[in-house]
Amino acid sequence: xxxxxxxxxxxxxSEGALVLLRCNYSSSVPPYLFWYVQYPNQxxxxxxxxxxxxxxxxxxxxxxxxxxxxxxSFHLTKxxxxxxxxxxxxxxxxxxxxxxxxxxxxxxxELSVKP
Amino acid sequence: GAVVSQHPSWVICKSGTSVKIECRSLDFxxxxxxxxxxxxxxxxxxxxxxNEGSKATYEQGVEKDKFLINHASLTLSxxxxxxxxPEDSSFYICSARTDGGYTFGSGTRLTVV
Numbered sequence: 001x002x003x004x005x006x007x008x009x010x011x012x013x014s015e016g017a018l019v020l021l022r023c024n025y026s027s028s029v030p031p032y033l034f035w036y037v038q039y040p041n042q043x044x045x046x047x048x049x050x051x052x053x054x055x056x057x058x059x060x061x062x063x064x065x066x067x068x069x070x071x072x073s074f075h076l077t078k079x080x081x082x083x084x085x086x087x088x089x090x091x092x093x094x095x096x097x098x099x100x101x102x103x104x105x106x107x108x109x110e111l112s113v114k115p
Numbered sequence: 116g117a118v119v120s121q122h123p124s125w126v127i128c129k130s131g132t133s134v135k136i137e138c139r140s141l142d143f144x145x146x147x148x149x150x151x152x153x154x155x156x157x158x159x160x161x162x163x164x165x166n167e168g169s170k171a172t173y174e175q176g177v178e179k180d181k182f183l184i185n186h187a188s189l190t191l192s193x194x195x196x197x198x199x200x201p202e203d204s205s206f207y208i209c210s211a212r213t214d215g216g217y218t219f220g221s222g223t224r225l226t227v228v
Contacts, residue, residue, distance in 0.1 A: 043221040103217055105159045
């Protein structure tokens with residue numbers, strides 16, 4: 001079975017500061033890992049994903065994440081926060097094609113950006 | 116890119132009635148569709164997985180007779196909430212598997228009064 005843990009249900013940063021959202025996963029098979037952003041009453045938008053290959057993944061809006069197998073982590077970072085980054089962020093794990101490829105989500109982290 | 120169109124975006128219904136939510140893949144064939152529900156300030160909980168032409172697989176604790184899922188074609192999957200009650204009020208989101216990963220619908224806000 002797979003699971004995802006996001007450390008910190010709420011993170012607050014100042015505009016221009018570093019954003020770090022933490023994600024740890026558990027998977028019995030090589031995982032596929034995703035970060036999504038959700039704005040109020042909207043669906044999910046993919047920020048970035050890791051399937052295979054390079055462990056440092058760059059996504060949209062200046063976000064990036066690094067897959068660290070030894071730490072079972074996939075933390076999301078952005079060098080400089082913008083007001084428009086305020087939203088809910090979800091880390092998710094999939095087993096690829098095994099078990100139907102279900103996507104399992106972490107609890108979510110609400111990011112606030114202070115002016 | 117792959118787009119999933121979800122309708123309606125919001126619906127209010129009376130307790131005891133049924134509501135149907137549709138998800139259509141617009142420019143690709145969605146062999147597999149996932150249905151999630153999300154309570155306020157909470158994460159997405161997987162309800163069921165549907166594959167075109169076969170019965171849906173429900174997650175533990177999800178009432179299959181209450182949440183009817185149909186995936187009769189490669190471009191349409193529906194979720195029907197039968198005999199809805201206020202506790203069914205939630206945000207429902209569909210997601211289709213694509214070559215690149217997963218594409219999500221925009222969600223349906225269901226309010227049962």
